[in-house]
Amino acid sequence: MEYLSIVFQEVYKILFLLVPVLVSVAMIVWLDRRVWAFVQKRQGPNVVGPFGLLQSLADALKYIFKEIIIPSSSNKVIFILAPIVTMTLALIAWAVIPFSATQVLADINVGILYLFAVSSLGVYGIIMGGWASNSKYPFLGAIRSAAQMVSYEVSIGVIIINVLLCVGSLNLNDIVIAQQNMWFVIPLFPMFIIFFISALAETNRPPFDLPEAEAELVAGYQTEYSGMMYAMFWLGEYANILLMCAMGAILFLGGWMSPIDVYPFTLVPGAIWLILKILLLFILFALVKAIVPRYRYDQLMRLGWKVFLPLSLIWVVLTASYLFYFNLLPVN
Amino acid sequence: MIAHAIFFYTFSIIAVVSAIMVTASKNTVHSVFFLILDFISISCLFIMIGAEFLGMIMLIVYVGAVAVLFLFVVMMLNVAQQKNQWFAGQATSKHIPVGLIISTLIFFEIIIVIGGWKYKPEIFDINNSLANTSLSNTHSLGQILYTDYIHVFQISGMILLVAMIGAIVLTFRQRSGVKKQSYIKQISRERAEGVEVLEVQSNKGVKIDD
Numbered sequence: 001m002e003y004l005s006i007v008f009q010e011v012y013k014i015l016f017l018l019v020p021v022l023v024s025v026a027m028i029v030w031l032d033r034r035v036w037a038f039v040q041k042r043q044g045p046n047v048v049g050p051f052g053l054l055q056s057l058a059d060a061l062k063y064i065f066k067e068i069i070i071p072s073s074s075n076k077v078i079f080i081l082a083p084i085v086t087m088t089l090a091l092i093a094w095a096v097i098p099f100s101a102t103q104v105l106a107d108i109n110v111g112i113l114y115l116f117a118v119s120s121l122g123v124y125g126i127i128m129g130g131w132a133s134n135s136k137y138p139f140l141g142a143i144r145s146a147a148q149m150v151s152y153e154v155s156i157g158v159i160i161i162n163v164l165l166c167v168g169s170l171n172l173n174d175i176v177i178a179q180q181n182m183w184f185v186i187p188l189f190p191m192f193i194i195f196f197i198s199a200l201a202e203t204n205r206p207p208f209d210l211p212e213a214e215a216e217l218v219a220g221y222q223t224e225y226s227g228m229m230y231a232m233f234w235l236g237e238y239a240n241i242l243l244m245c246a247m248g249a250i251l252f253l254g255g256w257m258s259p260i261d262v263y264p265f266t267l268v269p270g271a272i273w274l275i276l277k278i279l280l281l282f283i284l285f286a287l288v289k290a291i292v293p294r295y296r297y298d299q300l301m302r303l304g305w306k307v308f309l310p311l312s313l314i315w316v317v318l319t320a321s322y323l324f325y326f327n328l329l330p331v332n
Numbered sequence: 333m334i335a336h337a338i339f340f341y342t343f344s345i346i347a348v349v350s351a352i353m354v355t356a357s358k359n360t361v362h363s364v365f366f367l368i369l370d371f372i373s374i375s376c377l378f379i380m381i382g383a384e385f386l387g388m389i390m391l392i393v394y395v396g397a398v399a400v401l402f403l404f405v406v407m408m409l410n411v412a413q414q415k416n417q418w419f420a421g422q423a424t425s426k427h428i429p430v431g432l433i434i435s436t437l438i439f440f441e442i443i444i445v446i447g448g449w450k451y452k453p454e455i456f457d458i459n460n461s462l463a464n465t466s467l468s469n470t471h472s473l474g475q476i477l478y479t480d481y482i483h484v485f486q487i488s489g490m491i492l493l494v495a496m497i498g499a500i501v502l503t504f505r506q507r508s509g510v511k512k513q514s515y516i517k518q519i520s521r522e523r524a525e526g527v528e529v530l531e532v533q534s535n536k537g538v539k540i541d542d
């Protein structure tokens with residue numbers, strides 16, 4: 001009986017986290033399209049509901065009623081598993097995101113490593129989908145994205161080391177609290193820029209959307225998918241984008257902390273600040289999509305390995321020497 | 333404790349079964365997927381014994397990077413065709429004795445390690461005295477790795493670096509006739525060297541060399 005009540009409590013907490021995440025993924029798709037449209041002097045989706053807010057729900061309804069087509073020469077088990085893996089990995093990462101000092105589902109010691117691990121597993125959904133489709137375009141898209149995501153993970157990992165040097169802990173709440181006096185975006189500004197660009201590449205967003213470059217690969221790894229399975233890829237992708245924004249907000253923008261530590265601002269709950277910071281980063285993501293043309297593949301690889309990796313490694317040495325020389329290394 | 337046991341046996345059964353399936357499955361891509369499942373369940377076991385840092389590093393390094401490259405290679409190579417070439421017309425393979433020798437070696441190594449752990453527990457007390465239980469797993473690991481075992485740690489890093497350079501040298505080849513873009517050249521071009529004005533004679537045209 002005791003176990004059951006614990007299980008029920010945890011399930012309640014998980015639902016309380018996952019339902020808002022899923023709803024906000026639907027809203028964020030709408031926001032993405034609206035921002036994109038406004039940059040191009042269009043209206044964007046504005047018909048369904050107030051300001052078109054319910055457009056994503058209408059789309060979801062359409063996807064549910066569409067037929068799921070499984071290609072006859074595909075590897076059926078892996079073909080069906082691929083969108084499930086993408087979606088699950090995008091959602092389980094939210095378990096460690098702290099919404100305030102106490103509001104966190106799993107306050108684990110190695111929170112940032114968990115986030116990094118789950119985001120690096122995200123590539124499997126794409127590879128599985130691309131390979132199991134047994135078709136040329138999806139396969140090319142999967143191969144491209146495997147190389148791309150592995151390359152940019154390296155620089156994200158090194159950037160995380162930069163932040164960890166200043167914090168001295170792998171716990172996400174500790175990382176947030178370490179930014180009490182100054183957000184890390186100020187001393188580590190170049191790293192923030194590199195993190196932002198690497199996050200774009202990691203989530204296959206334009207200008208790095210080569211795995212699904214429609215001019216060359218039809219739709220990349222999701223070409224053979226239809227109906228709800230396609231929608232699950234889509235949801236997983238946007239949940240991943242939100243997750244990268246949350247990671248950026250926690251690592252560089254002070255997470256759930258208010259921008260200034262004075263009376264009226266401290267009343268606002270931490271979750272609101274975190275959501276605002278995630279939204280700010282997401283609008284930047286959407287703007288980049290609207291204003292930057294797509295990269296060529298060799299340029300993408302050059303940027304990842306020859307520019308970002310050396311830069312972030314040099315910055316690690318600089319940060320470490322600075323902290324060591326001025327005796328600022330966090331010791332506990 | 334019951335919940336702990338349930339989780340432990342679930343993960344270990346998944347680990348053992350998927351390890352068997354790695355060698356048993358006919359499709360090489362399926363083998364790699366089983367290998368990934370094996371890695372994931374072993375990292376879950378690491379987390380269950382409190383070695384959370386090791387578990388996460390296992391996920392990041394093995395599943396997130398090594399297995400992706402593995403999968404990459406297996407998908408690109410036409411492994412099925414090669415296998416047919418190797419084993420065609422051979423009832424007994426040449427690889428079996430080599431495999432047997434290696435597996436007996438590994439078996440005896442495991443016997444030595446487990447036997448020492450079982451019958452000479454005082455050998456392991458040296459390490460236990462270093463471990464400070466008040467510190468988290470990550471801290472104590474770092475404190476041991478970067479003090480007592482710093483040379484071993486650095487040497488293993490150097491070996492990996494040498495292996496990487498070796499692999500790059502092996503696959504490196506210079507191809508002639510490949511056009512490459514140089515950003516500096518492109519930006520620093522002047523109009524004088526880019527544009528040439530020619531007098532075109534009628535009925536003769538201009539020869540443009542490429």
